[in-house]
Amino acid sequence: MRKKLESLREREAIRLLIRIYGRHDFPLGYEDDVAAVPISPRLWIIVKGDMLVRSTDIPPGMTLSEAGRKSIVSTVSDFAAKGVRPKALIVSIGLPRSISTRQLSEIGRGLAEGATEYGCPIVGGDTNESKDIVIDVAGFGYTKPGELVSRRGAQSGNIVAVTGEFGNSAAGLRMLLRKERHGRGAASPVLENAIRRPRARLEEGIRLARTRAVTSSIDSSDGLAWSLNEVARLGRVRVELYNVPVSMETVDYARKHNLSPYDLALYGGEEYELVVTVRKAGWPSALRAVPSLIPVGKVTKGSGVFARIEGRRIRVKPRGYEHFGEIARA
Amino acid sequence: MRKKLESLREREAIRLLIRIYGRHDFPLGYEDDVAAVPISPRLWIIVKGDMLVRSTDIPPGMTLSEAGRKSIVSTVSDFAAKGVRPKALIVSIGLPRSISTRQLSEIGRGLAEGATEYGCPIVGGDTNESKDIVIDVAGFGYTKPGELVSRRGAQSGNIVAVTGEFGNSAAGLRMLLRKERHGRGAASPVLENAIRRPRARLEEGIRLARTRAVTSSIDSSDGLAWSLNEVARLGRVRVELYNVPVSMETVDYARKHNLSPYDLALYGGEEYELVVTVRKAGWPSALRAVPSLIPVGKVTKGSGVFARIEGRRIRVKPRGYEHFGEIARA
Numbered sequence: 001m002r003k004k005l006e007s008l009r010e011r012e013a014i015r016l017l018i019r020i021y022g023r024h025d026f027p028l029g030y031e032d033d034v035a036a037v038p039i040s041p042r043l044w045i046i047v048k049g050d051m052l053v054r055s056t057d058i059p060p061g062m063t064l065s066e067a068g069r070k071s072i073v074s075t076v077s078d079f080a081a082k083g084v085r086p087k088a089l090i091v092s093i094g095l096p097r098s099i100s101t102r103q104l105s106e107i108g109r110g111l112a113e114g115a116t117e118y119g120c121p122i123v124g125g126d127t128n129e130s131k132d133i134v135i136d137v138a139g140f141g142y143t144k145p146g147e148l149v150s151r152r153g154a155q156s157g158n159i160v161a162v163t164g165e166f167g168n169s170a171a172g173l174r175m176l177l178r179k180e181r182h183g184r185g186a187a188s189p190v191l192e193n194a195i196r197r198p199r200a201r202l203e204e205g206i207r208l209a210r211t212r213a214v215t216s217s218i219d220s221s222d223g224l225a226w227s228l229n230e231v232a233r234l235g236r237v238r239v240e241l242y243n244v245p246v247s248m249e250t251v252d253y254a255r256k257h258n259l260s261p262y263d264l265a266l267y268g269g270e271e272y273e274l275v276v277t278v279r280k281a282g283w284p285s286a287l288r289a290v291p292s293l294i295p296v297g298k299v300t301k302g303s304g305v306f307a308r309i310e311g312r313r314i315r316v317k318p319r320g321y322e323h324f325g326e327i328a329r330a
Numbered sequence: 331m332r333k334k335l336e337s338l339r340e341r342e343a344i345r346l347l348i349r350i351y352g353r354h355d356f357p358l359g360y361e362d363d364v365a366a367v368p369i370s371p372r373l374w375i376i377v378k379g380d381m382l383v384r385s386t387d388i389p390p391g392m393t394l395s396e397a398g399r400k401s402i403v404s405t406v407s408d409f410a411a412k413g414v415r416p417k418a419l420i421v422s423i424g425l426p427r428s429i430s431t432r433q434l435s436e437i438g439r440g441l442a443e444g445a446t447e448y449g450c451p452i453v454g455g456d457t458n459e460s461k462d463i464v465i466d467v468a469g470f471g472y473t474k475p476g477e478l479v480s481r482r483g484a485q486s487g488n489i490v491a492v493t494g495e496f497g498n499s500a501a502g503l504r505m506l507l508r509k510e511r512h513g514r515g516a517a518s519p520v521l522e523n524a525i526r527r528p529r530a531r532l533e534e535g536i537r538l539a540r541t542r543a544v545t546s547s548i549d550s551s552d553g554l555a556w557s558l559n560e561v562a563r564l565g566r567v568r569v570e571l572y573n574v575p576v577s578m579e580t581v582d583y584a585r586k587h588n589l590s591p592y593d594l595a596l597y598g599g600e601e602y603e604l605v606v607t608v609r610k611a612g613w614p615s616a617l618r619a620v621p622s623l624i625p626v627g628k629v630t631k632g633s634g635v636f637a638r639i640e641g642r643r644i645r646v647k648p649r650g651y652e653h654f655g656e657i658a659r660a
Contacts (some may be wrong), residue, residue, distance in 0.1 A: 016435060022442065049455050049468055122355040123367060128459075132464075138377070138466075159595070
């Protein structure tokens, strides 16, 4: 899934474009989940775009309605990580000439479902003929400057926490790509659902931001390992995981298929949990805000991300999403 | 150009999607150039998205850099029509696997050029693999509620005016599609430039809105005929043109190729002039704001759009862009 450009991979492409666009002096930009544009000392407009392409982003077994919904989840998740409620969406759609009314309706229904779920109406957009189904969702919201949680605030001594367990999306995607049928009573429907019908942690993100106990926040759509490394890099700190938050379903699936559950949890991607760092003194209030918050490690001086896995301390590299193909084919 | 979905044309697709999304209660939406999202009684966020697809929107002879720039012009033009300055852009790009660094740089340079030209930085976006080159530009800005000019305010007695002459884009596109070489001293470079390097009338739109003399405004990217019909339909009025504003270059080109210059001017599209209706008493101030404003007709009671062409009064149908193929192949 998301087979990347071979000659010029996604992050390289983005780096090249950013260099050409030139720096802007807005407080948040390319290196965060969203961009922020100040319009007054008390008000920032928050924006984010996310593009989904059928041939690379929609695995077999996923319906067009699910794809439509997911394209919204993906944008909303970036807002969730910042603690900002998206107010409205613009959805532009590229459609092959061969598309039927039924198929377009299916995409529309999925989009409408996602928009309703997160309370942000679709207020405009464009349609266009294209060779591939392309769904580009741009979201808008606003916030007061002090209320937004960026990616770059982690401090030594903070607690690292996540809003849920990992691995299900990676396992679910592998199932879809290998066209595995799930047996009765198995955990597999959970896995398949994780990839087909993910949820953005919008309410959790907003509640966490309100506590003022969170020093940094990022979503995990590029993979847990990638997100943790971004937190470490941008905060100029080290992250030490004492607990890789693997779901039981992922452990079961990994055992059955002779895979590493840690790889599935760390390097999967397309998971929409939030990864946050929390001031020690603020931990009780963070936990009151989101009781399901899972502590997984701590922030220390240094750099990089390290994890204790089966007794060994390993370095967690900033591999993510882009390399996902390797795991899927493993 | 922009060969539309055959089984389900663009406007039908949009209508279907709007029905599925459901109504929202924002002051401006699908039926205007932009959408407006009120965030306080004194502030509206203004948003607009426009998608460009290589195989349908980029004619032969147009460079990738020009395509990048044009995708920004197209979004900025919608803001221009509302008298609102776009503050920032999000640009998401779909790229075929085969794209080279040079080609991507070219797209990036065109985007950067457009962003600089209209003073609205690119603050974020996404890249993705896709079969086609897709550039989706979402723009946003803000305004006070009373300062925005919608499409639906035309009143009987108003003057209909445009910010420039029409036809050059249609003629230029025909040239590109037919791969005509322009001879020395001919008007053709002007025509080719109109389609390859269009300009959005941002300053003109902002100045016109400030006069408070403008009762409605729309851009002409879907064609002059289409825009005039929208003004008539949404204002529940009739538009009577006493002057179809055809450029001299278009007249020359039409004569040489045995085409109707009026067809090129009315039904072309991809022209980014503004079409406005102005209160009679406000005309002097509108003209002071934009001295190049061309009066072309008047608003009366009734419905539809009529024009006086070579002594005959004809009905100008809401054909536009979608049917452009017919003209291009004529």
